[in-house]
Amino acid sequence: MATSMSSTAPLVNMSCSSLWTPYKDLQQAVEAVLVHRDVEAVADFVAALRRHRRDFAALLVNPSRCTQHRDAVSRAPQDGIAVSGKATLQLLPQDVVGEALLLSEMFELNELASLELVLAAQQQLPLFPELTRGLVAVLLYYDGRRALVNALRTLVQVTEGRTWTVGLNADVLATVTKYTNGLRDEDGVLARALQLLDRFDYARELDMLQRNRALGPPRYRRQVLDMIQETQQSLGEVVFCWACQTPLSKNDTLAIVHFLAQRARAAGDGALDSVSLTLLMALLYALDTTPLLHDADLALALHREFTAPQQAWKQEALFSIAQFAWSLSLRATSQLPAAAGLEPELTVCLEEDERLMDTAIDSQVFSALRQLVVRSPLLHREEFLLKKVHNLLADFVALMPLKLKELRNQGDEAARIISTYAQNGQPPPVQLPRHFEQLLEMVAELYAQDPLELKLAEDFWIENPEGGHRRQLAKFVRLAGDLLQTPLFVPYVSALSSLSRSRVGAQHCFQLLKSNGHLAGSQWSPVSWDNFLGALRKYFNCLHPEGSSETYRAPQPISAPELRALVAMLKLLETVVQYDELARLTLADHPHHSTLALLAGLIGCAVPPELKAALLHALAAFGAAPELAPRIWQLLMPCLQGLRAELEEVESRNEEFPITAALLVLLAALLDHLLGPGATLFLEHVRDAVFLRLNVRAYRHAAEKWQLAAACLKVLGKPCVEVLLLEYLEDGGALSLLLQLLDEAAGELGDPAEASLCALQLIERALHLPFRERPGCSLHRLLLTTTNPRTQRPDCGRVLATYVIHGALQPRHALSAARILLQLCMQPSLVSQVEAAFRADRVQVLMHGFAEAIEVPSLELPIGHEDSWTPDEVRAATAGMLLQLLLVCLQQQSTEQPGWGLAQLLLLGGAERTASLQEPGVGGQARTCLHALLALLERPPPHRSSSNNRSGALLALGYQLLWAAVC
Known part of the structure; x- marks a missing residue:
């Protein structure tokens, strides 16, 4: 029974959580203006910045626990608790209070804030089928922290500075820059971010969650761990962006140095983990000429750090990289006119550039760069990380030509010794200096891939007539191959291969090797x-x-x-x-x-x-x-x-x-x-000896099975093979193997994901081909009746639905699966089989996954070549396919209405009619596609763009579906 409350009683907000809802709204407001460039949202954006200044200043500081609040929450089942907007105390269930107190202990969190998280989780529960309220509360806690840090990262990214520009409105840019400068200089947010990174212990966090049984099923576990890792990475990127755009203070720079010295961690492959690599790159950007020219105290402090004994650094290899970068900064500064006016102490530092470089090289700095930096997957995904390493290498070649020549001479001598020992059948001495060989190996790995198409390697080929770095780089490529000793042959040729991975590079390399031939004489x-x-x-x-x-x-x-x-x-x-x-x-x-x-x-x-x-x-x-x-x-x-x-x-x-x-x-x-x-014979070899025997062969490396599967499917899916494709799918068990591979790879990343996408696209293409018709037989029917060897059931519909459900992680897979399902449902006689496969699986999870796939950020169906679509555009196309699928099912008006069962399942969750559908969570009502459709239609239509005549097409399709559903 509710009772009246006193004016001093602690208030609980039952409509939102102070640790989740405001932060999600903040992130949305920031991205609306700075990412999506919505000029109409600027006022809300500025207001949000004012409201959350304190949250940024006390970044990720949880509201502290309070005895009074704990007592109030503990008595809520018996005495009730004050609720915002209510005149009387509200009684709460004991299990809600218990979960709130447990969250408070887990996260050292204020009891009222914990209670709000649990109540918010109760409201969000329909969005998370198969999860308990407590697990959802944990998810919301980490999601709120992630949203706050991501909003901060976006703000710092667009701050005006020296490394990049973002092309925003000048007034918005000035507002953001003034705001972030205040956060850094007045509120110490940069120092706070470094402090959070330094104190965070992933193993301890994971152990705490496991002890409190807060990790749940695999998919949820991955969500939570991904949120934790993304939050840490975003903190690192906050530091990185500030280091790139503005000079750092002495304390902040030294804090980065100390983190790298004591807390830098390597990933499983031996490279630095993403946070450590990001902070290393932040340090490298900070180690330009600015400290030496404008902050003598910082420059001297850095010089002491990098000339001190290595014991202060847990990883000697990382220390050598810092020494290498600082040595190049010293050399670059010494060549500036302003160097003549430096203080005597700094002048002494400049004279130690070569000694510091020798120390770094003797510590195997090129191997360290290759192992710790170049091999990190993050490096080639981020433009300004890759450019920094490229510039570091270019600076070494251009600023220290005599040192490079010395390394080459050492390399030649070491190569001669290696050759002599090899001729005598003996291993070479272990301590031979092989620094030039290591430099070539680093070049080979650094430029072996260029996913961002930056074409940085072209700097090694295109000479600048006025001199500069490019001329020195081109000279390096040619001189490195002169009078090449045998042990240096492979590293040099490998470096050439990597430097030739563009049209310009390949043309120059071809001419170089042509001119090196017999016609070149001596x-x-x-x-x-x-x-x-x-x-x-x-x-x-x-x-x-x-x-x-x-x-x-x-x-x-x-x-x-x-x-x-x-x-x-x-x-x-x-x-x-x-x-x-x-x-x-x-x-x-x-x-x-x-x-x-x-x-x-x-x-x-x-x-x-x-x-x-x-x-x-x-x-x-x-x-x-x-x-x-x-x-x-x-x-x-x-x-x-x-x-x-x-x-x-x-x-x-x-x-x-x-x-x-x-x-x-x-x-x-x-x-x-x-x-x-002979092409047919080779195709039969691919089908019979390779593809159909994938599962009967043993593999030393499990990934190779998936690599071979993807390669086979790419071959069999070529347009010129279409005449044979249907025969290959019909005969010999290829279709059942495809289904098995799809089932095994569902939700997996990496090589299995590539193979499964190839399989989905091959099936999608085959469904559009004319099938060799036999009575009662078609590829559509064959697909639904083929037994999955993994489950011993004909469950293709379930497998395809699984890929739609995982669309957030694999949007292109979801699009292909949705297209296949649409093709199947366009055959009225097959819809009941698709429905049966759906009902045989976890129906609520399936309904939620489809609903999630429909409610997408973009309301515009993409145009242009599909390969160029962004992930959000792919998701919009998937939503369009699913709406068409539901519309097709509703429009099938035969006597038995075969499509209504599937449409009813996805739209109404099994309810008899739309009028009986409840809000998600009411009376156990699951979230359905109709809920997602209504949420989609409530959003304002997008601004029309002349470049996209399909603006708002998703809304139009949604209204068509809604009309068909209610009529």
Whole structure:
């Protein structure tokens, strides 16, 4: 029974949580203006900044626990508790109070704030099927913290500064910059972020959650852990953005140094984890010439840090990177005119640049950069991280040419010693200085991929007539290959391969190796097309003497260094041919070596697996040219028997499949054109010997199974194979294997995700092909009646629905699955089978997943090429497909109304009619697609854009569906 309350009683807000709702609203307001650039939201944005200044100043500080509040919450089941907006005390269930007090203890959180979290979780419970209220409360707690930090990160990212600009309205930019400067200088938010990073212990947090049984089922567990990690990463990015845009204070800079010295952590692959790498990059941006020119105290403090004994740093390799960067800053400053006016103490520091560089190099700094930095997946995803490492390398080459020459001389001497010991059959001395070799290896790994298409490697090829870094980089590429000793051959060629991964780079590299050939006279270099193709020809003649009728002889011995050299040169050949069309045609018709025939001839010989794989990859690069494809088909045909033997006798025994993987790459390249002679035999080999036997082979590395699956499906899904695709799916169990692979890979990331996307897209394409009609048979029906070997049930509908449910993580998978479901539901006789598969699984989870997929951020259906769509555009397209699916089901007006059962399930959750549908959570009502549809339609239509004539198309489709549902 409710009782009256006193005016001093603690108040609880039952409509929202102070630790979640305001922070989500703040993030939305910040992103509306700074990300989506909504000028109409500026007033709300500025008001939100004012309201949350205190939250930023006390970043992630939980409201403290209070005895009075704890007593009030504890008595709530008996005496009631004061609720905002209510005149009387409200009684609360004991289990709600118990969960609130447990949360308070777990997170050292004020009891009223904990109670609000639990009450908010109760309201959000319909959005989280299969989760308890307590687990949802934990999720909301971490989600609120993430939202607050992400809002701060976005604000700091758009702050005006020295490294990047964002093109925002000048007034908005000035407002944000003034605000963030105040946060940093007056409220100490940067120092607070560093303090939070320093104090956080992931293992301790995880242990606390496990002890309190707050981790729940796998999908929820991943959500919570991802939120924790994202919050930490965003804190690191706050520090990074400030370091990039503005000079840091002495205390903040030294705090970053001390974090890296004591708390930097490596991930499982040996590279720095994302937070440590982000803070290292923040330090590298802070170590420019600014401290030396404008903050003498900071410069001297940094110099003391980097010249002190290494024992203060837990990772010597990380210390060497900091020394390397500081040495380059000293050298760059010494070459500025302003250096003449520096204080005497700083002048002494500048004179120690070379000594500091020697210390860093002796500590294997190039290996440290390669292992800790270059191998981090984060580096190649973030433009300004990658540019910093590139500039660091460019500064070393340009600012310290004599040191580079010294390293080259040391490398030559070490190479001679290694060669001498190798000739005598002895291992070389362990302590040989191999710094130049390590530098080349770092270059090779740094530029081996360019997912952001920054083309930074082109700086090594395009000389600047006025001098500068580019001229020195181009000089480095050429001089590094002069008079090359054998042990340096592979590192140098590997570096060339990575530097050639663009059209400009490949063109310059082709000309470099062409000029290095025999026509260069006394300047002839072993790194030339003539030398390389000549070496391949000699090896082929050794394996296949002229006049011999044998086509498959026993392997001839080849030393490990020779093998590495051949593989490295083949990789360089592949790269240059892939990116330069002129080089592709020129090398294919080489007058002395008949390159295509030479490569194919070696493929037909018994050579080591890694060499044969490299040969196939090189041939695949040539296969990109339509005029060369027919010749390659003819040359490849005699090799098929040998390739089968390699698969069954060599690769299966070794449980590794490099040759088969390379063959699939070659076939994919050739099948971009018309089918060539013998193509059908190769396709049958792919289907029967590779794809259908994926599950019966053993794999040393589990990921290789998924890589082979993806490669097979790419080959079988080529447009020119469409004439055979349906036959392949119908016969031999290919469809059941596809279904099994899809089921196994559902929700997985990495290689399984690539394979499952290929499988979905292949099925999607096949459904549009004319099927060989037989009475009562179609690919649509076959898909729904094929037994899944994993479950021993025909449950394709369930598997496809699972991919729709995981659309937040894998939007392209969800889009393809939704398209397949739409195709199936357009066959009235099959809808009941789809419905049966849906009802056989966890119906509430499925309904929620579909509802979540419909309620998307964008109301515009995307246009243009699908490969260029952003994740949000893909999700909008998926929502459109699902709305069409529901509309199709409702419009099927046969006597039995076959579509109504599926539409009723997804729209109404099994309710008999729309009038009986309750709000989510009322009377146990689950959230359905109709709830999501109504929420979608309540949003204002998007501003019309001349560039997108489908603006608001999703709303129009939604209104069509709503009309069909209520009529």
